[in-house]
Amino acid sequence: MSRRLAPEGVKRNITKRGYARDEERDDAFRQIIRSIPRGRVSTYARVAEAAGYPLFHRAVARLLRKDTLTSLPWQRIVGSGGEIRLKGEFAEEQRLRLRMEGVQFHGERVNMGIYQHELRRWEVLD
DNA sequence: ATCCTGACCCAAG
DNA sequence: GCTTGGGCCAGGA
Numbered sequence: 001m002s003r004r005l006a007p008e009g010v011k012r013n014i015t016k017r018g019y020a021r022d023e024e025r026d027d028a029f030r031q032i033i034r035s036i037p038r039g040r041v042s043t044y045a046r047v048a049e050a051a052g053y054p055l056f057h058r059a060v061a062r063l064l065r066k067d068t069l070t071s072l073p074w075q076r077i078v079g080s081g082g083e084i085r086l087k088g089e090f091a092e093e094q095r096l097r098l099r100m101e102g103v104q105f106h107g108e109r110v111n112m113g114i115y116q117h118e119l120r121r122w123e124v125l126d
Numbered sequence: 127a128t129c130c131t132g133a134c135c136c137a138a139g
Numbered sequence: 140g141c142t143t144g145g146g147c148c149a150g151g152a
Contacts, residue, residue, distance in 0.1 A: 022149090044134055058148055061133045077133080085133045094133090134147080 025053055026063050032119055033064075036076045039101040040117035041110055043080050050119035061085070075101075076117075082110035 028051035036042050042050075044057035053059070064074045075097035079085040082105075086094055095105065103115050 048134095055147060056149095057134045058132070062149070065133060074133085079133080080135060087133080090133080128152105130152085131150090132148105136144105136146090138143085139141105 025051070025056070025059065026067070028052060029060050029063050030067075030070070030072060033060075033072050033074075033077065035120060036073060036117050038073075039103060039115070041076045041078050041082070041098070041103060041112070041115050042117050042119055043078055044085075045080060046119055047077060050121050052122065078110055082106075082112040082116075084108065084110075 029047060032042075032047045032051045044060045045054075047060045048054060048056040060077065064072065064077060075094045078094075084091045084094055098110065099105070104111055
């Protein structure tokens with residue numbers, strides 16, 4: 001069976017909790033993140049929006065911080081404008097990983113004009 | 127409940 | 140170009 005993530009009718013854009021299971025939201029994020037191919041990148045905000053949860057960019061960052069070991073290509077998520085948002089050695093690790101995938105930088109930033117991946121707005125589960 | 131902080135973002139200046 | 144302030148959501152103290 002399949003279902004749309006963030007189905008119609010789910011309330012969004014409101015500041016109260018509890019309108020969607022956090023786990024459901026995180027699954028939506030994981031789907032989107034895994035859809036980014038090698039050598040391409042996307043941003044926190046775009047992942048959130050594509051998953052059906054605009055304004056939840058910070059939640060994407062939280063997930064990546066906590067969920068690094070679940071085979072997510074975390075290095076492919078960067079800040080708007082291609083900025084690396086990790087700090088210190090972690091930022092270096094991300095740059096290294098991206099460069100190994102062939103992503104080139106313009107100064108400190110990823111060249112988004114070339115490497116930004118156009119995300120599909122929804123994904124099918126199962 | 128309040129306060130602080132963060133792998134965020136964007137409009138202004 | 141960069142810096143700032145305000146907005147955003149959620150987790151932890």
